[in-house]
Amino acid sequence: MAYFPMFVNLEQCDCLVVGGGEVALRKIEQLVKFSPRLTVIAPSVHPEISELARHYPIAIYERGYSINDLEGRFLVIGALDDLFEQERIFNYCKENHIHVNCVDSPLLCSFIFPALIVNDDLTIGINTAGRAPAVSSALRKFLTTLIPKGIGDLIDHVDSIRHSEPVGKERQEKIIRICKDFFGQ
Numbered sequence: 458m459a460y461f462p463m464f465v466n467l468e469q470c471d472c473l474v475v476g477g478g479e480v481a482l483r484k485i486e487q488l489v490k491f492s493p494r495l496t497v498i499a500p501s502v503h504p505e506i507s508e509l510a511r512h513y514p515i516a517i518y519e520r521g522y523s524i525n526d527l528e529g530r531f532l533v534i535g536a537l538d539d540l541f542e543q544e545r546i547f548n549y550c551k552e553n554h555i556h557v558n559c560v561d562s563p564l565l566c567s568f569i570f571p572a573l574i575v576n577d578d579l580t581i582g583i584n585t586a587g588r589a590p591a592v593s594s595a596l597r598k599f600l601t602t603l604i605p606k607g608i609g610d611l612i613d614h615v616d617s618i619r620h621s622e623p624v625g626k627e628r629q630e631k632i633i634r635i636c637k638d639f640f641g642q
């Protein structure tokens with residue numbers, strides 16, 4: 458069954474990544490773009506995660522996680538290489554209404570991490586309901602080449618019209634025309 462793409466404001470939300478390997482790194486590289494309060498817990502942490510922590514507010518704890526670490530989080534990613542522990546994380550989070558993503562099975566995810574195209578405030582998320590992540594990845598690369606240059610300027614332009622001109626049919630039609638012209642429609 459398809460998953461509904463809910464775009465969530467993560468600013469200052471308390472997000473935890475358990476695990477600090479290659480897969481954790483990939484998730485963290487994306488998450489930092491959305492300004493969460495990020496914590497990483499793992500006995501061994503990829504050097505590129507430590508490097509990211511020099512540029513973004515990431516708290517790193519180099520130790521095994523305990524279930525108490527999950528308490529009160531907004532979102533938890535179980536990116537450790539241990540299916541038993543992922544199940545434990547998933548069950549705790551489900552019981553405690555915490556958004557959870559465990560990397561070894563869609564069945565252990567309350568949300569799925571999309572392949573992402575992020576261009577300032579424009580975000581495109583791709584997802585196959587957990588069936589074919591490599592398709593999401595390849596499609597992300599394909600779509601990236603199709604995004605016209607100047608899309609950021611278009612968003613700025615439309616935003617400035619929405620802030621400076623009175624709400625109404627005239628403004629609406631102007632904005633729609635500008636957008637269609639940009640895409641040659």
Ligand SMILES: C[C@@]1(CC(=O)O)C2=NC(=C\c3[nH]c(c(CCC(=O)O)c3CC(=O)O)Cc3[nH]c(c(CC(=O)O)c3CCC(=O)O)/C=C3\N/C(=C\2)[C@@H](CCC(=O)O)[C@]3(C)CC(=O)O)/[C@H]1CCC(=O)O
Binds near residue numbers: 484487562585590594
């Ligand atoms: C999109 C992306 C986001 C990200 O992770 O950042 C992402 N996986 C990516 C790549 C990728 N992952 C895997 C391969 C190798 C090919 C293959 O095995 O198929 C490749 C391709 C590659 O590496 O190029 C292996 C893999 N992935 C999962 C499992 C377990 C399982 O399916 O049971 C296994 C087997 C592990 C093993 O071997 O044991 C599970 C998940 N991976 C997801 C997301 C979620 C479903 C997304 C969707 O519905 O499309 C989900 C359910 C959970 C989650 O992680 O949220 C990212 C592309 C980023 C980008 O390029 O932009």
Ligand SMILES: NC(=O)c1ccc[n+]([C@@H]2O[C@H](COP(=O)([O-])OP(=O)(O)OC[C@H]3O[C@@H](n4cnc5c(N)ncnc54)[C@H](O)[C@@H]3O)[C@@H](O)[C@H]2O)c1
Binds near residue numbers: 559
């Ligand atoms: N979702 C995906 O897209 C995807 C893709 C490939 C692989 N995987 C799966 O993701 C898992 C992780 O892969 P990886 O390549 O990042 O592995 P890795 O070996 O590079 O990293 C594993 C990390 O988990 C940490 N860890 C282990 N036990 C821990 C504990 N008790 N508490 C906290 N941290 C702990 C380790 O210290 C390490 O940092 C694997 O099980 C793999 O099958 C998922």
